[in-house]
Amino acid sequence: MSASSRQTPAAEARRCHEQAGTRLRAGDIGGAARLLDEAIAHDPGFALAWSDRATLRLRAGDAAGAVADLERALALAPQTATLWIELGLAHDAGGDAAAALAAFEQACALDPSLATAHYNCGVIQHRLGDLDAAVRSNRRAIALPNPPLMAWSNLGIALEQRGEAEAARAAYDEAIARAPNDPSAYWNKAQLELRSGDHAAGWKLYEWRWAAGKAGVPQRRYPGRPLWLGGAPLEGRTILLHPEQGLGDIIQFARFAPLLTARGAQVILEVFTPLKPLFAGMEGVAKVIGSGEPPPPFDLHCPLLSLPLALGITGETLLRETPYVTPDPARAAAWRARLGPATRPRIGFVWKGNPKFPNDANRSVPLADFATLFGADAEFLSLQKEVTEDERRLLASHANVRQMGPALEDFGETAAILANCDAAIVIDTSVAHLAGALAIPAALLLPARADWRWMQNPTETPWYPTLRLYRQPTPADWTQPLAGARTFLETLAGGETAG
Numbered sequence: 001m002s003a004s005s006r007q008t009p010a011a012e013a014r015r016c017h018e019q020a021g022t023r024l025r026a027g028d029i030g031g032a033a034r035l036l037d038e039a040i041a042h043d044p045g046f047a048l049a050w051s052d053r054a055t056l057r058l059r060a061g062d063a064a065g066a067v068a069d070l071e072r073a074l075a076l077a078p079q080t081a082t083l084w085i086e087l088g089l090a091h092d093a094g095g096d097a098a099a100a101l102a103a104f105e106q107a108c109a110l111d112p113s114l115a116t117a118h119y120n121c122g123v124i125q126h127r128l129g130d131l132d133a134a135v136r137s138n139r140r141a142i143a144l145p146n147p148p149l150m151a152w153s154n155l156g157i158a159l160e161q162r163g164e165a166e167a168a169r170a171a172y173d174e175a176i177a178r179a180p181n182d183p184s185a186y187w188n189k190a191q192l193e194l195r196s197g198d199h200a201a202g203w204k205l206y207e208w209r210w211a212a213g214k215a216g217v218p219q220r221r222y223p224g225r226p227l228w229l230g231g232a233p234l235e236g237r238t239i240l241l242h243p244e245q246g247l248g249d250i251i252q253f254a255r256f257a258p259l260l261t262a263r264g265a266q267v268i269l270e271v272f273t274p275l276k277p278l279f280a281g282m283e284g285v286a287k288v289i290g291s292g293e294p295p296p297p298f299d300l301h302c303p304l305l306s307l308p309l310a311l312g313i314t315g316e317t318l319l320r321e322t323p324y325v326t327p328d329p330a331r332a333a334a335w336r337a338r339l340g341p342a343t344r345p346r347i348g349f350v351w352k353g354n355p356k357f358p359n360d361a362n363r364s365v366p367l368a369d370f371a372t373l374f375g376a377d378a379e380f381l382s383l384q385k386e387v388t389e390d391e392r393r394l395l396a397s398h399a400n401v402r403q404m405g406p407a408l409e410d411f412g413e414t415a416a417i418l419a420n421c422d423a424a425i426v427i428d429t430s431v432a433h434l435a436g437a438l439a440i441p442a443a444l445l446l447p448a449r450a451d452w453r454w455m456q457n458p459t460e461t462p463w464y465p466t467l468r469l470y471r472q473p474t475p476a477d478w479t480q481p482l483a484g485a486r487t488f489l490e491t492l493a494g495g496e497t498a499g
Contacts, residue, residue, distance in 0.1 A: 013043035020052065029056060047076040051083060054090060063094030081111035088120055100124050115144035119151045126158050129448075129475035134158040149179045153188050160192055161449055168192055183211035191452035199318075203309035215244040220301065228300040230310035235264035237299040242270045243291065244303050246357075247411070248430035250275055251437050252453065252463060255324045256307040258284025268295050277412025278325055278434075318462050322439040331416035339420055345378040345492045348404075348417060348424040348440075350431045352384065362447040363428045365478050367391050372482060373425065374398045376489040381421060383414055383431055423492055425485050428454070436464025443488040445481040448472040 007015065020035035033056050039049040054069035070087040077083060088103035101124040107117035122137030138155035141147040156171030169192060175185035190205035210219045220242060226232075228239060241257055243250045250271050260267050261284040271279055273290035280288050289295055302310055339346070352364035371394060374380055380401045385408045387395070395401050408414050411434060418424060418435060424442040426432040428451060435442040444467050446454055454461055459469050470484030 009042045010046070013039040013046045013049060016042065017046070017049050017052070024056075029059070032056065044072075045076055047073040047080070047083070050076070051086060054086060058090055058093055063090055066090040067094060079110060081107040081114055081117065084110065085114070085117055085120060088124075092124065097124050097128055101128070113144055115141040115147040115151070118144070119148045119154070122151070122154055122158070126154065131158045131162050135162065149175065149182060150184065152178065153185045156185075156188055156192075160195075165192060165196055183208045183213075187212040187214060195452040195455055197315050197455065199308065199314045203313065207306065207309065209305075215303070215305075216246065217244050220303070222301055225299060225301055228302045228310060229306060230312065232300070233264075234260055234300070237264075238266040238268065238286075238297065240268045240270060240295050240298040240301040241304050241307070242301060243272050244305055246430065247272055247275060248428075248433040250304060251278075251325070251411075251430060251433040253304040253307060254279060254282070255319050255437070256304075256311060256313070257282070258324075259307075259311055259319075261285070265300075268298055270295065274410045277328065277410050278415055280412070281328070282325060315462065320462055320465055322465060323437060325415070325434075325437045327415035327419045327438070328412055331412060332419045335416045335420050339381075339417075342379060342420075342422070345422045345489070346381065346420065347378050347489070347492075348381045348383050348421040348426075348431075348435075349373075350383050350426050350429055353427060353429045359447075359449075359451075362449060362475065365427060365445060365482070367394055369478050369482060371395075371398065373485055373489065374401055376486065377493055378489060381417060383408065383417065383424075423488070425488070432467070433464075436461075436467050439466050441466050441492075442468070443485045444469050445478065445485060446471045448475045448477075 016035045016039035020032040020039065023031040023035060033053065036049055036053040036056065039046055040053065043049070050069045050073035054066040054073065057069060058066040067087065067090045070083060070090055074080070074083050074087065084103045084107035088100040088107065091103055092100035101121060104117055104120040104124065107114060108121060111117065118137045118141040122134045122141065125137055126134035135155060135158045138151045138158065141151040142155065152171050152175035156168040156175065159171060160168035169189065172185050172189040172192065175182070176189070179185065186205050186208035190202050190208060193199075193202035193205060209215045221227075228234075239260055241260075254269065254271070257267050257269050266286045267284065269279060269282070269285045269288045270291060270293075271288065273292070276288055276290040279285065282288065287296060307313075349370075351367055351370040353360045357363075378400065380398070382395055382401060382403045382405060385405045387403070387405060392403065395403055404417055411430070414431065415434060415438060418438055418440050421440060424431070424435045424440055425445070426435060426442055427445050428447070432442065432444050444454075446469055448471065450471060453463065454469060457469070458471060461467055461469060468484075468488060470481035472478060473480055
């Protein structure tokens with residue numbers, strides 16, 4: 001073989017790398033991965049091959065493998081700022097926020113002109129609760145050429161959480177002006193307007209939840225049976241109200257169904273199946289069905305969370321009357337007998353939410369912290385359906401705690417137990433909405449970055465007059481809300497009305 005026909009290992013590595021790119025463009029990810037393996041085998045000093053293989057590993061969900069490959073690439077090219085950004089993304093995918101931030105900061109140090117590096121710093125800083133740093137990083141990104149469009153929205157979120165509503169609104173407006181078809185800025189601005197009480201603007205913008213993928217279900221269309229968003233008369237017509245988002249959202253917004261009946265409509269209320277027994281006897285509703293059940297014939301339809309827009313609900317016309325649901329009398333009586341006479345205040349409680357919910361880690365209280373409340377002179381009923389073995393043992397170690405979870409077949413059962421309680425202590429879950437809808441006095445423990453529906457009043461909400469709100473001053477610190485809950489319990493023990 002002539003010298004000109006022999007390929008050096010480095011040249012062979014580059015040939016494999018080029019072929020890997022061709023395979024990847026053709027959609028052959030497995031073939032591309034094998035060729036990158038070959039490229040690295042030919043030339044372990046080929047940094048780009050390590051980086052590209054990391055990209056494929058990250059795409060396949062192997063964050064640890066991607067980190068390992070990127071560390072090899074950076075050992076070969078430590079001054080390459082873009083590799084540090086890739087390493088930060090891999091660490092973030094693997095759940096190591098501190099390592100991700102360190103990598104992004106290194107990218108910023110190597111090349112301060114990289115807007116994406118500053119933007120990614122802002123993402124992690126915000127997640128870690130450092131709002132001031134997040135604002136600075138997003139502003140740096142925006143001041144540079146070609147910043148990610150999400151930088152304006154992320155800046156707005158951080159500003160809003162710092163209490164700077166006007167500056168946040170301006171950031172969202174800029175995001176909308178730069179990307180008028182991007183739903184995320186509209187969604188963020190909708191929450192700002194609703195949180196601040198501008199319902200006229202908020203409900204209209206809230207329709208962007210469908211495009212932003214925040215409704216939790218596909219948007220429904222029924223040929224020949226139009227979507228009703230107000231305007232069209234309801235007299236003599238049947239309307240299907242259908243559910244979206246979570247169980248708590250359905251409890252919160254079902255209050256508006258009877259208003260359609262008052263306009264002459266026949267209302268079919270569809271709810272997620274665990275809620276069907278709760279709403280079975282709701283006044284002003286002709287029929288209640290569970291998800292998946294075929295509805296009776298209907299003329300119009302509306303998602304439940306679009307009702308405030310359709311009805312023109314404002315802060316002044318928001319329905320504050322509670323209760324608007326009632327537990328089944330037979331179930332409530334059965335639980336009254338089962339629980340026996342109460343010799344001290346009886347408190348229902350939940351301390352954690354669904355771990356699949358994106359913000360659950362922020363809204364759930366560690367049980368060891370929550371358990372400090374059990375020292376009060378009260379009887380506590382755990383309404384937590386799913387508990388770990390360690391949690392079960394901790395609860396069992398307190399003589400004044402009874403675990404109701406195994407008996408909670410549906411929300412009708414939960415409502416019947418709550419009806420036999422003097423009060424509740426809850427976090428931002430469906431049980432909080434249930435307590436409010438039943439007009440049960442309740443202490444609601446909220447994270448520092450609470451959902452829009454709890455608005456801005458530090459202690460009260462117009463949605464549920466019997467709820468008392470206790471908010472974290474800073475993320476991850478439950479000291480103040482738990483202190484508020486203890487005061488709430490002391491008020492009950494003193495025979496006064498809480499709140």
